[in-house]
Amino acid sequence: MTARPDPAEIEARLGRVLDPELRVSITELGMVKGVRVGDDGTVVVEVALTTLGCPLRAEIRAEVAAAARTVPGVRDVEVRYAEMTPEQRSALMARARKAAQDRAPATEVPARTRVLAIASGKGGVGKSSVTVNLAVALARRGHVVGLLDADIWGFSVPRMLGIGGRLRGEDGKIVPHELPVPPGRLVVTSMGFLVDDETTALMWRGLILTKALEQFLTDVRWGDLDYLLIDMPPGTGDLQMGLARLMPRAELVVVTTPARAAQKVAARVADMARRSHLGVLGVIENMSELVLDDGRRLALFGSGGGEELAEELRVPLLARIPIAPEVAYGGDEGRPVAGHDPDGPAGRAFTALAERLAVDLAPPVQMAGCTARLAALFDVGA
Ligand SMILES: Nc1ncnc2c1ncn2[C@@H]1O[C@H](COP(=O)(O)OP(=O)(O)O)[C@@H](O)[C@H]1O
Numbered sequence: 001m002t003a004r005p006d007p008a009e010i011e012a013r014l015g016r017v018l019d020p021e022l023r024v025s026i027t028e029l030g031m032v033k034g035v036r037v038g039d040d041g042t043v044v045v046e047v048a049l050t051t052l053g054c055p056l057r058a059e060i061r062a063e064v065a066a067a068a069r070t071v072p073g074v075r076d077v078e079v080r081y082a083e084m085t086p087e088q089r090s091a092l093m094a095r096a097r098k099a100a101q102d103r104a105p106a107t108e109v110p111a112r113t114r115v116l117a118i119a120s121g122k123g124g125v126g127k128s129s130v131t132v133n134l135a136v137a138l139a140r141r142g143h144v145v146g147l148l149d150a151d152i153w154g155f156s157v158p159r160m161l162g163i164g165g166r167l168r169g170e171d172g173k174i175v176p177h178e179l180p181v182p183p184g185r186l187v188v189t190s191m192g193f194l195v196d197d198e199t200t201a202l203m204w205r206g207l208i209l210t211k212a213l214e215q216f217l218t219d220v221r222w223g224d225l226d227y228l229l230i231d232m233p234p235g236t237g238d239l240q241m242g243l244a245r246l247m248p249r250a251e252l253v254v255v256t257t258p259a260r261a262a263q264k265v266a267a268r269v270a271d272m273a274r275r276s277h278l279g280v281l282g283v284i285e286n287m288s289e290l291v292l293d294d295g296r297r298l299a300l301f302g303s304g305g306g307e308e309l310a311e312e313l314r315v316p317l318l319a320r321i322p323i324a325p326e327v328a329y330g331g332d333e334g335r336p337v338a339g340h341d342p343d344g345p346a347g348r349a350f351t352a353l354a355e356r357l358a359v360d361l362a363p364p365v366q367m368a369g370c371t372a373r374l375a376a377l378f379d380v381g382a
């Protein structure tokens, strides 16, 4: 005859259940609203979800039930769902952020470094071109800029910068490549400096991908950076979550084309931001228009997509980078346009973008404002 199970003990066991998305204990997140034990050993657990339509609720229920059953005397477990209020959701996000900060392994990136993750809903929008040229433009302002090519299986930063060669190790740390861009410099890592060919890179998946990002952040001797730009792989998913855990202060910059398919991309990016709890700094529209020699402009890929996405996400449109052949061949030849043709239409746009980030948007996003904005995104994404 076992004693009637103790609700406090059940709650303690529930503390080991992690939210499948946030990887933080559901009790720590305030999701367990009540534990009741009946005379016959039946347990009722009330779980508050961010939204009742949460696709992961079956998973949460199974884990809650399994954890509760590990307490002697527990017979049946019933899980009841409740929906969080907007205030509770904001509180949950604040807790998730705090937990991520407390748990993240120490990175080699100095606390003062501004971390910008350049992301896009899909590939081919010019994310890497934008990342590389923004890095060059910031260095030309005199900054020391780290460039982390986190597009593990589609890395293109080595080619775009025209640098190669294996990274070397020193005292258990990886020494990144350095590239002077007077009066500043670039400090660069890429999977392209670690693997022999792209086929090897293709084998990297899922958790290993996150592990690679973690290694890039914790094992690379970055030095004293002003900025760290991260070229994220296209799409949503694991890596954004991993980044949020490792560097909760990172801000997302979303690259899009002017095509008005922005709605879909917006929804995906909003969802990505919601799931990863990263703040969104703004949108960059790339391939905006083709500027002809006589000054005429052709909107080859449509127009308005950047503005639409920025509005949808309630963040500023940071720049519109024109279509320019020199962006493409500069990338192919390892001579980024922001350094080699700073006075052309694309070069000027990158210089202005760097200026805007360094001057107008200098202070990091406030935590409170960021959380409030994410709460808004949450409603968009849900
Ligand atoms: N503003 C631009 N003008 C002209 N070509 C561009 C521009 N931005 C990117 N490209 C070209 O488009 C292709 C995709 O760009 P890339 O930066 O590799 O995209 P992503 O990293 O999003 O996959 C490349 O060939 C690149 O040179």
Ligand SMILES: [Mg+2]
Pocket: 127, 128, 129, 151, 154, 156
């Ligand atoms: Mg790319």
